Amino acid sequence: MKLDLESDVHYYESFLNQKTAHELYEYLLKKQQVDIPHSMLVQGERLRYNFGKLTFIDENLLRVDVFPEVQMGRTTAWPEELKNLKKEVESLAGKEFQIGVCIFYPDGISGVDYHSDLPAIGDTNCLPSLSLGEERQFSLRHIASQKEFHIELKNGSLIIMGDKTQDLYEHALLTNPIYKNGRINITFRQYGFSAD
DSSP: OBOSSSSOEEEETTSSOHHHHHHHHHHHHHTSOTTSEEEEEETTEEEEEEEEEEEEEOHHHHHTTSSOHHHHOOEEEOOHHHHHHHHHHHHHHTSOOOEEEEEEEOSTTOOEEEEOOOOSSBOOSOEEEEEEESOEEEEEEETTTOOEEEEEEOTTOEEEEOTTHHHHEEEEEOOOTTOOSOEEEEEEEOOBOOOO
């Protein structure tokens, strides 16, 4: 479903069925330990956050240490258990993604304020994000008008922020104490920039 916005945003409510989504959520918690609190070194000081983070990276980028853990937090190669999912997302989006930023929000006290994803490591003109666990409200805010749009991201859903979204909108997973359970999202990102 295309969302009624000035940019290209599509929402797939049942990208994964509930059984598959639940199994993936449990796998990421138990085997990949995405709930370990994120920390990183900034100007010699260790900062700790109230969410877990693990970044999946193509093996060739991991080998040359493009994303040092001291700066980026925990990184690992894409596990076999996620490679088919990665291919399905790439097929739907029509792009290849070398990076998967996996974040665990333990409850509604944990979230992220309005921001746009800057193209620091690669193009951000196509950012698919998979939601697992508790349904949470996702917000988009038009930068010029400040008009807000909200959508509930269901367990197993995929939202793709496409062309012009990062230029025209900021997005957020706002904190709200009504949410009592954990949520995981995997945002698929490109490394490098296209020629056009």
